[in-house]
Amino acid sequence: xxxxxxxxxxxxxxxxxxxxxxxxxxxxxxxxxxxxxxxxxxxxxxxxxxxxxxxxxxxxxxxxxxxxxxxxxxxxxxxxxxxxxxxxxxxxxxxxxxxxxxxxxxxxxxxxxxxxxxxxxxxxxxxxxxxxxxxxxxxxxxxxxxxxxxxxxxxxxxxxxxxxxxxxxxxxxxxxxxxxxxxxxxxxxxxxxxxxxxxxxxxxxxxxxxxxxxxxxxxxxxxxxxxxxxxxxxxxxxxx
Amino acid sequence: xxxxxxxxxxxxxxxxxxxxxxxxxxxxxxxxxxxxxxxxxxxxxxxxxxxxxxxxxxxxxxxxxxxxxxxxxxxxxxxxxxxxxxxxxxxxxxxxxxxxxx
Numbered sequence: 466x467x468x469x470x471x472x473x474x475x476x477x478x479x480x481x482x483x484x485x486x487x488x489x490x491x492x493x494x495x496x497x498x499x500x501x502x503x504x505x506x507x508x509x510x511x512x513x514x515x516x517x518x519x520x521x522x523x524x525x526x527x528x529x530x531x532x533x534x535x536x537x538x539x540x541x542x543x544x545x546x547x548x549x550x551x552x553x554x555x556x557x558x559x560x561x562x563x564x565x566x567x568x569x570x571x572x573x574x575x576x577x578x579x580x581x582x583x584x585x586x587x588x589x590x591x592x593x594x595x596x597x598x599x600x601x602x603x604x605x606x607x608x609x610x611x612x613x614x615x616x617x618x619x620x621x622x623x624x625x626x627x628x629x630x631x632x633x634x635x636x637x638x639x640x641x642x643x644x645x646x647x648x649x650x651x652x653x654x655x656x657x658x659x660x661x662x663x664x665x666x667x668x669x670x671x672x673x674x675x676x677x678x679x680x681x682x683x684x685x686x687x688x689x690x691x692x693x694x695x696x697x698x699x700x701x702x703x704x705x
Numbered sequence: 706x707x708x709x710x711x712x713x714x715x716x717x718x719x720x721x722x723x724x725x726x727x728x729x730x731x732x733x734x735x736x737x738x739x740x741x742x743x744x745x746x747x748x749x750x751x752x753x754x755x756x757x758x759x760x761x762x763x764x765x766x767x768x769x770x771x772x773x774x775x776x777x778x779x780x781x782x783x784x785x786x787x788x789x790x791x792x793x794x795x796x797x798x799x800x801x802x803x804x805x806x807x
Binding site: 656659662668671673675679680687689692693695696697699700 | 735770776783785792
């Protein structure tokens, strides 16, 4: 009887430890969010690096002892994010170590690689993912993610001719090499790249708008050209 | 955004004008009550169940919502990204052009 009580106590304690693993991850997630919003802390390199190191260490351990796959992933991706918060050498080492770990396990998982690029979108990470993955959709995402700053510049109207060339060449490469690969939202990469090229080169003031054929919200088919002869405001909208 | 568009559509109801939406809500059944509540009477293409990743917005390379194009009666793009008063002004300018050319 006594033995049994002891066993139950042990099991309870063990499960509490396991739970606290997940709890640590959630807690650190909140702490990182708060830290990012704290301008004073973020501008104090030493303070934020110190915190980041403690978070990374805790998360690394949490990943190692995680019982479930998702728990492990959450800890690793958050560790990767935390390792980018400071700029000192030790954190840089962690950054490489965590990335290597992540790539050794998840390089072909398009969604997870999307998250990885979301937390560390530097060139080194993109190149490492590109080299590690066998998944064409992930490779396309690497190339595409490289273009974000160029798209932003294009929107503001200050894209240099050199950057424009890079933008067009990279989109053309995505079309050619990965056009039939499907992205995480079910679109062909070829269509994504073609749309961006079209917006840049053809959807301009003075050019004729391309046809749209589709169905209205009641399911009735119609075409944009049905409205020739009228002034038309085309409004890409959503209720959010 | 809906009140402005509603008033634009109401003001120009007898003019050669149409507001055409491309709606990117993935779940139509959740959108239907909103149409009624907000009195969204103008016609929209539906971008499909993938929502903002649907075929029309993808073909147009749209990455931000709302995205606005104003077309003249020939279907030529004349203004991009005009909102609020600027949208009204753009439409009024094109309607005035149309009157002169007739």
